[in-house]
Each structure stands twice: as C-alpha cells, then as structure tokens.
Amino acid sequence: MKVVNETKKIVKKENLPQILERIFAVCKEDPNFYLKERIEETDNKINKLNIRIEKFDNLLKEAQSIKLNLKKRIENLDQKNEETKENILEELGSEI
DSSP states (O other), X not given: OOXXXXXXXXXXXXXXXXXXXXXXXXXXXXXXXXXXXXXXXXXXXXXXXXXXXXXXXXXXXXXXXXHHHHHHHHHHHHHHHHHHHHHHHHHTTOOO
C-alpha cells in the first residue's frame, strides 16, 4: 500500500502520534481487520509491561527511601560515636 501526500503539507511531529492513535483505534473497532488479534495481543503486552514498570518504579522509590533512612541513621551513629570517644578520653584524663 502506498500513501501519497497530495497536499504537500508537512505533518508536524507532534500530530503524527495522534494520527497513528486514530488509525489504530479505527482498526481495533473493525471486526474484519486482519491484524486485529495481533493489535490486541500487543496492547495486552504493553499493559503488562506498564504494570511491571509501575511496580519497579514503586520498588525504586521504596529503595531510595530506605537508603535515605539508613544514611541518616549512619550519620547519627557516627556523631554518637564521636561523642562517646570524647567522653571516654575526658574520663581517662586526656584533653581534647
């Protein structure tokens, strides 16, 4: 099948995805379209992948939250260690 642009207008890039969406929407609705099953399978795969991506995004956010929490705890423990070292040295009679 050959598509001919008779108007010689340049199709803007932002309009192209919208045009393709409309074409596929029409093809999905046509019961006699020979690739309808394949389009539906592809849509199902895309939906499953989007669900997986969402799960991975949630895991990533949770991991980042845990990482920040652990960094804060490490900083607090480092500060507490320094204070403890200072206290021990003072009790042993050493000046800081």
